[in-house]
Amino acid sequence: MQKFSLHTHTIGFDGRNTEKEMLVKAKELGWTHIGFSNHFIVHPTIKNAPMYKYALKGGYHGIYSSTFDEAVERFLPHYQKIDKLRQETDIKILKGMEVDFFASSEWYDGFSKALEILKPDYLIGSAHFVEHNGILYNSHDVKAASPIEQRQLLHRYWQNERAAAQSGLFTFLAHLDLMKKVGLGQGDEWIEEEQKTIETIQKYGAKVELNTSYFKFGNEPYVSPRMMKMLAITDVPVLISDDAHAAAQLGKYFQQTEDMAKDNGIITLWNPFKKQIKQPFLIAQNRRIL
Numbered sequence: 266m267q268k269f270s271l272h273t274h275t276i277g278f279d280g281r282n283t284e285k286e287m288l289v290k291a292k293e294l295g296w297t298h299i300g301f302s303n304h305f306i307v308h309p310t311i312k313n314a315p316m317y318k319y320a321l322k323g324g325y326h327g328i329y330s331s332t333f334d335e336a337v338e339r340f341l342p343h344y345q346k347i348d349k350l351r352q353e354t355d356i357k358i359l360k361g362m363e364v365d366f367f368a369s370s371e372w373y374d375g376f377s378k379a380l381e382i383l384k385p386d387y388l389i390g391s392a393h394f395v396e397h398n399g400i401l402y403n404s405h406d407v408k409a410a411s412p413i414e415q416r417q418l419l420h421r422y423w424q425n426e427r428a429a430a431q432s433g434l435f436t437f438l439a440h441l442d443l444m445k446k447v448g449l450g451q452g453d454e455w456i457e458e459e460q461k462t463i464e465t466i467q468k469y470g471a472k473v474e475l476n477t478s479y480f481k482f483g484n485e486p487y488v489s490p491r492m493m494k495m496l497a498i499t500d501v502p503v504l505i506s507d508d509a510h511a512a513a514q515l516g517k518y519f520q521q522t523e524d525m526a527k528d529n530g531i532i533t534l535w536n537p538f539k540k541q542i543k544q545p546f547l548i549a550q551n552r553r554i555l
């Protein structure tokens with residue numbers, strides 16, 4: 266079974282445990298590596314997005330930044346903490362981030378500068394938001410839209426995922442069929458978008474996670490068995506993520522997910538820490554200007 270997670274969140278962002286507490290649990294599980302990947306979400310109008318008032322109420326608004334400086338300020342002490350922890354433990358710790366990708370040259374420039382300062386080890390690409398007519402919709406906002414608008418937003422969602430893959434920025438892409446969280450995108454009419462996206466991911470050499478956090482809502486991870494089959498056919502590398510927001514969630518449902526992946530044709534999982542495989546791991550090796 267996979268003995269690491271690269272998709273985790275900690276206190277100071279929207280996680281419930283400290284880096285140290287996560288390490289203790291990882292050690293208990295016999296893991297050799299853990300990556301911290303807190304949210305890096307920067308958009309000039311993010312604080313006007315409909316979801317922001319709920320984030321304020323829930324106390325997790327700190328993960329949303331309207332400028333890159335703001336996000337960098339938040340990450341610097343977190344990464345310094347990791348530097349310190351690296352001296353104290355034998356588990357290898359990686360500095361990551363879960364990045365909301367926005368396809369604009371302003372975003373790309375700002376993000377490139379942030380990378381130069383923070384120097385993360387790897388990047389996870391995400392699309393928690395769909396930008397449409399100047400408004401940022403999260404999955405719940407998409408759910409609340411009219412049926413016509415909803416369809417437009419979903420198409421746009423898949424376009425974003427493809428743009429993220431094409432950017433070459435990301436080590437892997439997170440929870441591809443995220444919209445099923447609100448019951449969207451599961452009908453047969455979305456197979457074509459899914460297929461197109463997997464083909465783009467294959468073409469640009471990105472990887473895909475199977476994210477076990479959806480087990481809270483259903484009996485499958487992100488992505489669905491139907492997308493697992495597409496990943497298997499196209500030979501896109503796949504790894505498992507717990508998306509742990511608490512230490513107790515580390516490694517949860519890994520076995521079920523691995524079994525399900527096998528049942529759907531994914532024979533081997535991508536393991537960047539296997540010595541014999543020199544897999545490209547560091548960020549930006551495929552990076553291209555938008």
Ligand SMILES: [Zn+2]
Pocket residue numbers: 363391393439440
């Ligand atoms: Zn996410």
Ligand SMILES: [Zn+2]
Pocket residue numbers: 272273274363508
């Ligand atoms: Zn996450």
